[in-house]
Amino acid sequence: MARPPAAALLFAALLAAASADHGAVATGVFQVRRKFPAAGGGDIGAFRAHDGSRRGRLLAAADLPLGGLGLPTDTGLYYAEIGIGTPTKRYYVQMDTGSDILWVNCISCDRCPHKSGLGFELTLYDPKDSSTGNTVSCDQGFCSATYGGLLPGCTTSLPCEYSVMYGDGSSTTGFFVSDLLQYDQVAGDGRTRPANSSITFGCGSQQGGDLGSSNQALDGIIGFGQSNTSMLSQLAAAGKVKKIFAHCLDTINGGGIFAIGNVVQPKVKTTPLVPNMPHYNVNLKSIDVGGTALKLPEHIFDTGEKKGTIIDSGTTLTYLPEVVYKEIMVAVFAKHQDITFHNVQDFLCFQYVGSVDDGFPKITFHFEDDLSLNVYPHDYFFQNGDNLYCVGFQNGGLQSKDGKDMVLLGDLVLSNKLVVYDLENQVIGWTEYNCSSSIKIKDDQTGATYTVDAHNISSGWMIFHQQNLLILLLVTMVCGYLIL
Secondary structure: OOOOHHHHHHHHHHHHHHOOOOOOEEEEEEEEEEOOOOOOOOOHHHHHHHHHHHHHHHHHOOOOOOOOOOOOOOOOOEEEEEEEOOOOEEEEEEEEOOOOOEEEEEEEEEOOOOEOOOOOEOOOEOHHHOOOOEEOEOOOHHHHHHHOOOOOOOOOOOEOEEEEEOOOOOEEEEEEEEEEEEEEEEEEOOEEEEEEEEEEEEEEEEEEHHHHOOOOOOOEEEEOOOOOOOHHHHHHHOOOEOOEEEEEEOOOOOOEEEEEOOEEEOOOEEEEEOOOOOOOEEOEEEEEEOOEEOOOOOOOOOOEOOEEEEEOOOOOOEEEOHHHHHHHHHHHOOOOOOOOEEEEOOEEEEEOOOOHHHHOOOEEEEEOOOEEEEEOHHHHEEEOOOOEEEEOEEEHHHOOOOOOOEEEEOHHHHOOEEEEEEOOOOEEEEEEOOOOOEEEEEEOOOOEEEEEEOOOOOOHHHHOHHHOOEEEEEEEEOOHHHOO
């Protein structure tokens, strides 16, 4: 397709800058906090490195390592404070929709940090210190189900081991244990009571790469993937939850809600999940910029090996195939031919005075079953200093040959929307929403609908407001007949 001369010059400038350095239900809560602070500058290169490890973890399971990517200064990864064991000890675990197990650092861990650069002490889990903790042996059902059969050389005295090598070179190795997961069950509007459920999780005995660093260390990772090993799947199999969860991440005021269970208000329109995929894959059909459809190759968004579109709240930026990235950038900056681009720690940045929402176009992603995702300039740009804005879209073609044809939609485009993952019906959907307001959750045990406010559901919101506390609502099912 022929381009006007001005567009061609803009396109060349963009490329130069971008590549310069190259049942019955009750409700319950967890407290979830943002890992990095909100806007305020800082070393965005360090943020880039951390998001690179996060993205490597997501794509490694799909054999798509795409490391070395960035994290904007006004967005952070989120982590939950959970309780494990009897007596209960507190652990801080990263929320991750791109992986499938919960694991925490174990007492026998080699290279596990004891302190975090985030300012709190870390806890090493010891199964012997918990009266309800047990090691899972390799001949138990969980192990054989996880690995598709009995492991070679297995005896009753050997633990069920796990080893994960992530795409960025970091790794975790350990063995599975079972213990009680502790949480606060909502007993009414703003009221909770203690609750627990037995789950199987990883006891990490050795961490490699960034996972062994204390800089931004956490006690572990909690995976919300679709596998039977995930906490969500285990709680659903035990009759504790519906296999539905939702998040609403507020980048305007900070905080938000992360809910497991039946969110009844607001309602969301949905699109089907692609069957038999390890992540939350959807069928992207087209993209508009400023109301005009981009002219893209016919099969650019087809799902296949190393192709397709993934929704993942754990990844911060948005990654696009090179041809899609180029077309979007040209369309976005078409009316700003005088802008000079700068490479700021591998981010494409520019000076701009005024409201970006007034000066740049809205981008709309169109999905199967007529579901649209509107992405506004304040979503796809992030501010990094006075009048300095950087682009949150990344050219996947410059990152890795394995991921060059993938579309990965992260926090930047999902924020300020309620996103619902309905695994029971294999659909995902969203709606634009004020994530500082309330949602409604149905208690199927009583039939009541509770109004849950992101700011007031827990006193912890006020205590940790400066850390942009996020509330995780756990909707628990207590129907005994659902337990297998």
